[in-house]
Amino acid sequence: MDWAIKIKGYNQRRACALAGIDPRVYRRTSKRPADTQLRTRMKELASERRRCKRPLNPT
Template sequence: MTWAMTEKGYSQRRACRLVGIDPHVHRYRSRRPDDAGLRTRLRELSGERRRFGYRRLHILLEREGWEVNWKKLYRIYREERLTVRRRGGRKRALGTRAPMAIPQGPNQRWSLDFVTDSLVWGRRFRVLCIIDDFNRECLGAVVDTSISGHRVARELDRIAELPRA
């Protein structure tokens, strides 16, 4: 636009018509105030409070005396590319898992499982099933309405001490 007007001597109207824009677009001057102070303070606050989003930063700025609309603050927040730092996700196992070794004899590996059911009148109960993985023998079934971790440990100790052929 400016090149066509200075080098070729075209009028502003003709240069705008050649480019295909309205002259008002070429003449437009932004009246938006300079928000340099607000931008720097917003960057400082977001650096200090990494887990705060624009809403909580808006509250902090209001407490400091900045009178700014939250929509304007959001626009500046986006223009500065400030985002809440994402927390790390669930830690996953690295590499491939080694397959579980197949037991070569009895009492090398046991499996525990809770089975839950309810009686006709609504009372619930759980059964702890303890199975030897080598011969698929049920070593014990502990029935209780509320099995605690201490009780499970006691039952496992009791079953481990039993003599088996």
């Protein structure tokens, strides 16, 4: 979205229409806490426990 506004020079309404989102969604700021410690730990666990890349439902 920022690319369309800054580089292409589109106004916010036009850029949001092209992306298919409501401008209020683009302007909305998150009220949730960052949870950086939790996210870091989840990424660590995910990298430790990698899974095989195979289809879930082979036919």
